[in-house]
Amino acid sequence: MNRSPFPILLTAALVLSGCVAAPAAPVEQAPAAAVEMGPSQLLEDVRILSADDMEGRDTGSPGGERARAYIVSRLEAIGVQAPPFGRLQPFQASGRAAEGVKAFSGVNIVGLIPGTRVPDRYIVVTAHYDHVGVSGDQIYNGADDNASGVATMLEMATRLKANPPEHSVLIVALDGEERGLLGAREFVRTPPVPLSSISLNLNFDMTARAETDGHLWVTGTYQHPQLRPVLEAVAQQGQVSFAFGKDTPQDTGENNWVDASDHGAFHEAGVPFLYMGVDYHPDYHRPSDDFERITPAVFTSATEIAIAGFRALDRAMDR
Numbered sequence: 018m019n020r021s022p023f024p025i026l027l028t029a030a031l032v033l034s035g036c037v038a039a040p041a042a043p044v045e046q047a048p049a050a051a052v053e054m055g056p057s058q059l060l061e062d063v064r065i066l067s068a069d070d071m072e073g074r075d076t077g078s079p080g081g082e083r084a085r086a087y088i089v090s091r092l093e094a095i096g097v098q099a100p101p102f103g104r105l106q107p108f109q110a111s112g113r114a115a116e117g118v119k120a121f122s123g124v125n126i127v128g129l130i131p132g133t134r135v136p137d138r139y140i141v142v143t144a145h146y147d148h149v150g151v152s153g154d155q156i157y158n159g160a161d162d163n164a165s166g167v168a169t170m171l172e173m174a175t176r177l178k179a180n181p182p183e184h185s186v187l188i189v190a191l192d193g194e195e196r197g198l199l200g201a202r203e204f205v206r207t208p209p210v211p212l213s214s215i216s217l218n219l220n221f222d223m224t225a226r227a228e229t230d231g232h233l234w235v236t237g238t239y240q241h242p243q244l245r246p247v248l249e250a251v252a253q254q255g256q257v258s259f260a261f262g263k264d265t266p267q268d269t270g271e272n273n274w275v276d277a278s279d280h281g282a283f284h285e286a287g288v289p290f291l292y293m294g295v296d297y298h299p300d301y302h303r304p305s306d307d308f309e310r311i312t313p314a315v316f317t318s319a320t321e322i323a324i325a326g327f328r329a330l331d332r333a334m335d336r
Contacts, residue, residue: 018145018162018222018278018294018301019195059172059320062091063225064308066146066164073157074164075150076112076123076193084146088126088167088190095175097128097188100209104128108203112196115152123147123192125200127209128174134183135335139210141187141288142327143201143279144170144221145194155304161295162306163194165225169320176324182331184216191279194222201282216334217244218283219327223294223301225316232260233319235326236274236292239264240284244291247333251325255318259326271297291330293323 072080106125144166148159174188193199238245263274280290300306
């Protein structure tokens with residue numbers, strides 16, 4: 018995640034597609050027997066993506082290429098089809114680097130899961146797979162930032178293949194987030210579907226380390242208040258509950274996350290967005306953001322509530 022204190026200029030007006038019917042009673046959770054959570058695979062995805070041989074997954078690096086190959090293999094194993102334009106969306110863009118602005122070659126990874134009720138409306142689920150690479154002899158493995166978000170997204174894709182969503186869903190692993198939301202900007206610049214057909218961007222960035230306050234934070238309900246009651250009805254999962262905020266005019270600097278990750282590019286383009294992620298922790302953007310620092314039960318609970326939140330939004334939107 019790139020929680021910069023210097024906000025991106027957001028010039029586009031917000032456009033909300035359809036309407037949301039807030040539930041009158043708590044959202045019924047899917048029965049446990051319907052689709053079992055796969056904690057072993059969830060953790061294995063994070064372990065592999067944050068291993069030393071991924072070399073911090075910097076955009077355009079050999080480690081980033083290895084991470085991309087792994088994610089593609091997982092989508093294929095899950096059975097997530099490629100959209101008509103193809104699985105990969107390569108791009109070149111100028112982005113931030115230690116030595117200043119430089120050119121980066123990145124690749125977004127895209128999968129499509131058709132919807133059952135409104136197949137011509139899309140929820141774009143995103144998580145960036147890049148991190149900041151290597152500095153000197155230290156590898157920045159980025160287990161929480163953002164191997165965790167990718168793993169949560171892959172678990173969601175597994176669930177959606179077993180129990181199809183009402184909206185069509187684009188599963189998008191974005192590149193170049195740490196260099197200035199490069200992959201997200203490319204996606205909204207050349208989207209595989211019209212932006213007007215996207216009901217929501219749901220972005221996962223840092224979903225593992227909720228033990229600090231027991232919350233998976235939701236940013237974007239200040240901009241889209243009709244979505245908050247939908248998520249407020251989602252029950253706490255294990256040790257993790259939703260918290261709302263970091264998106265008001267009173268939230269300043271690094272405490273405002275409206276443009277802090279890839280959802281910022283969607284917001285700038287006028288696409289409704291929600292971001293889900295944990296609060297800062299001492300390993301954020303440090304070489305110590307390693308797999309061994311993740312508490313499995315907490316990460317599993319955060320992934321469960323993220324998926325439950327998606328299901329509630331999927332049912333409520335465009336009615």
